[in-house]
Amino acid sequence: MKLYNTLTRATETLAPLTAQQVTMYTCGPTVYDYAHIGHWYTYVRWDMLVRTLKISGFTPNWVMNITDVGHLVSDADDGEDKLEKGARREGKSAWEVAEFYTSDFLEGMHLLNITAPDMLTKATEHIAEQIAMIKVLEAKGYTYIIDDGVYYDTTKFEGYANFARLDLDDLQAGARVEFNTQKRNVSDFALWKFSPIDSEQQRDMQWDSPWSPPGTSAGSRKGFPGWHIECSAMAMKYLGETIDIHAGGIDHIQIHHTNEIAQSEAVTGKRFANIWLHSNHVMVEGEKISKSLGNGVRIQDLLERGIPAGAIRLHILESNYRSQSKFSTDGLVAATQRLSGYRAMAARGWQCVTDGGLSPKELLNYQQDMLHALQDDLNTPKVLFELSALETAIDIDGINIECQKAFFAFISWLKQALGIELLVNDIPEELRAMIIERERARSNKDWAKSDRLRDELSGQGITVKDTASGTIWHWQ
Numbered sequence: 226m227k228l229y230n231t232l233t234r235a236t237e238t239l240a241p242l243t244a245q246q247v248t249m250y251t252c253g254p255t256v257y258d259y260a261h262i263g264h265w266y267t268y269v270r271w272d273m274l275v276r277t278l279k280i281s282g283f284t285p286n287w288v289m290n291i292t293d294v295g296h297l298v299s300d301a302d303d304g305e306d307k308l309e310k311g312a313r314r315e316g317k318s319a320w321e322v323a324e325f326y327t328s329d330f331l332e333g334m335h336l337l338n339i340t341a342p343d344m345l346t347k348a349t350e351h352i353a354e355q356i357a358m359i360k361v362l363e364a365k366g367y368t369y370i371i372d373d374g375v376y377y378d379t380t381k382f383e384g385y386a387n388f389a390r391l392d393l394d395d396l397q398a399g400a401r402v403e404f405n406t407q408k409r410n411v412s413d414f415a416l417w418k419f420s421p422i423d424s425e426q427q428r429d430m431q432w433d434s435p436w437s438p439p440g441t442s443a444g445s446r447k448g449f450p451g452w453h454i455e456c457s458a459m460a461m462k463y464l465g466e467t468i469d470i471h472a473g474g475i476d477h478i479q480i481h482h483t484n485e486i487a488q489s490e491a492v493t494g495k496r497f498a499n500i501w502l503h504s505n506h507v508m509v510e511g512e513k514i515s516k517s518l519g520n521g522v523r524i525q526d527l528l529e530r531g532i533p534a535g536a537i538r539l540h541i542l543e544s545n546y547r548s549q550s551k552f553s554t555d556g557l558v559a560a561t562q563r564l565s566g567y568r569a570m571a572a573r574g575w576q577c578v579t580d581g582g583l584s585p586k587e588l589l590n591y592q593q594d595m596l597h598a599l600q601d602d603l604n605t606p607k608v609l610f611e612l613s614a615l616e617t618a619i620d621i622d623g624i625n626i627e628c629q630k631a632f633f634a635f636i637s638w639l640k641q642a643l644g645i646e647l648l649v650n651d652i653p654e655e656l657r658a659m660i661i662e663r664e665r666a667r668s669n670k671d672w673a674k675s676d677r678l679r680d681e682l683s684g685q686g687i688t689v690k691d692t693a694s695g696t697i698w699h700w701q
């Protein structure tokens with residue numbers, strides 16, 4: 226299996242540290258607001274990674290975090306904690322906000338048929354691990370304390386700029402006026418933040434730590450962890466010092482993942498992750514997703530509009546995870562049609578032909594091509610191209626009866642591989658009798674009866690289509 230590794234900027238063959246086991250950490254949601262379609266693209270893509278690993282014979286061990294504290298409004302260390310901001314917006318506590326949006330997120334995962342991670346880890350439940358890691362960094366001389374927190378001195382970590390190919394001089398020169406003047410370098414980041422003195426009473430989430438601002442007595446000020454240390458501490462706790470795959474959004478490269486690497490590797494002296502994957506941005510109706518445009522569509526809203534989850538997944542799979550994707554209403558309509566075409570194809574399994582039609586060998590070739598496309602850096606557009614080619618072939622020639630068993634096995638393989646259900650139940654006898662009766666009415670040119678039966682079948686969820694070789698049906 227091949228994956229494009231951001232670390233080396235090259236496509237590499239996956240070689241897990243332990244035989245067929247693959248340790249995998251993906252950055253999860255910050256639970257202060259609803260997840261939008263851009264987030265779901267990323268989570269579906271990592272679900273595709275897990276599915277591909279499984280059908281390729283690997284056993285993934287997948288950890289995803291829930292960031293429920295410490296992610297500031299800017300990904301750097303400016304602004305308010307997103308959770309505290311959400312709490313003020315909604316007149317709730319930060320804990321209540323975290324709980325509400327965590328369950329909303331989990332509902333979305335379920336609705337989109339995303340594989341449940343082996344472990345979902347909350348930052349607030351791993352404060353001790355984060356403090357322990359910062360203590361090691363402190364003992365090794367990587368940290369310094371200023372008024373608002375404990376910071377990581379990025380000049381102490383050789384190669385800090387390598388992962389994101391950063392130009393640190395350029396960053397320093399471009400630093401904004403409000404740049405925290407106590408920070409030694411613009412790229413330094415907070416490991417632990419002190420609760421501001423004027424808001425300490427109001428802050429919902431804060432903990433004791435060994436640190437306090439200069440000039441105050443040790444342990445006198447509560448605080449909270451920085452966002453980056455959460456991922457490092459939880460990934461290493463559950464997956465070990467070096468993990469096989471670490472994945473996240475493309476906007477994590479410059480700050481979040483660069484900092485995760487600096488912290489983790491400074492602690493262990495080992496490479497943190499062997500392969501880094503990044504999911505590219507999504508444009509909605511040609512625009513970037515933004516609060517002001519209000520185009521951050523929720524998954525539940527799409528489902529309420531009657532769009533099947535399978536169609537949403539297909540729309541996501543139409544683009545490669547590494548390219549900028551386009552999400553649109555037109556795209557969803559097309560994906561819904563695509564889904565019903567695939568369902569009609571699946572129903573042909575019950576209407577096999579004895580002469581000609583798809584053979585087991587031909588089917589196997591399609592399946593192999595799809596598997597290889599997935600194993601080639603998750604090339605989902607190629608998979609859909611192959612699937613549509615198969616649909617066309619079946620539409621024209623049908624499926625040979627000798628291929629029926631293999632075909633249904635293929636349909637369940639597709640469900641496993643793509644997370645999309647294509648209904649394959651046979652129809653009940655009385656409906657089959659109605660189809661035959663309708664065919665008879667047609668051959669007698671009794672159009673009124675034929676139309677009435679078509680409508681009755683439609684009411685039962687069956688669509689009939691008349692072809693040169695007879696009538697075929699599929700579930701709607």
Ligand SMILES: [Zn+2]
Nearest residue numbers: 252253456481
């Ligand atoms: Zn992360």
